[in-house]
Amino acid sequence: MTERDAKMIGSKQGFISVGLGLLIAQLIMTAMISSDKGFFKAFFWFTTIDYKLNIFVGAFIMLVCGHFYGQLAGKAILIKNRNFILVGFLCGMAVLLTTAFLAGWTGFIQEGIDNIGTNDNPFEDYIFKPLFWVTIFGAIPAFIVGIWFGRQIKVKGRKLDKMYSTQQQL
Structure with a gap:
């Protein structure tokens, strides 16, 4: 197993996991809204909000983080033989926290920056909340x-290792 292979596996699984995470986020939002508006309107909740850009920027950031942290996880799990449960959880939380923090700056730049020095606290409203x-x-x-x-x-790393060992035996 090379470091390049480990990073490639981690990156691919990172993208898949981000897709799964976005699906779960969509289902959470749909479940929260459906009690008031019905399932169809709740499923398309993102079409009626004023912060669409924040959501799309967040999804993009999440994909980039999935790739980056996925590479780190692939190397940690497959090359350094770290515990996959711990590494997976830490990378999942890192993607979540990095995405939430960086995506919050979109709203801060759009609206919050004008409120600096007023009674509003834009850092709290757009970043920390x-x-x-x-x-x-x-x-x-x-x-x-x-x-x-x-x-x-x-x-996936085990499968690739088996494939390499089979090829070397031939």
């Missing part, structure tokens, strides 16, 4: 997806 709420609602899904992510890296 979103980070808090995303962490509250995302910690358990990040834990579950993170463990799955770490396990997938380990499984």
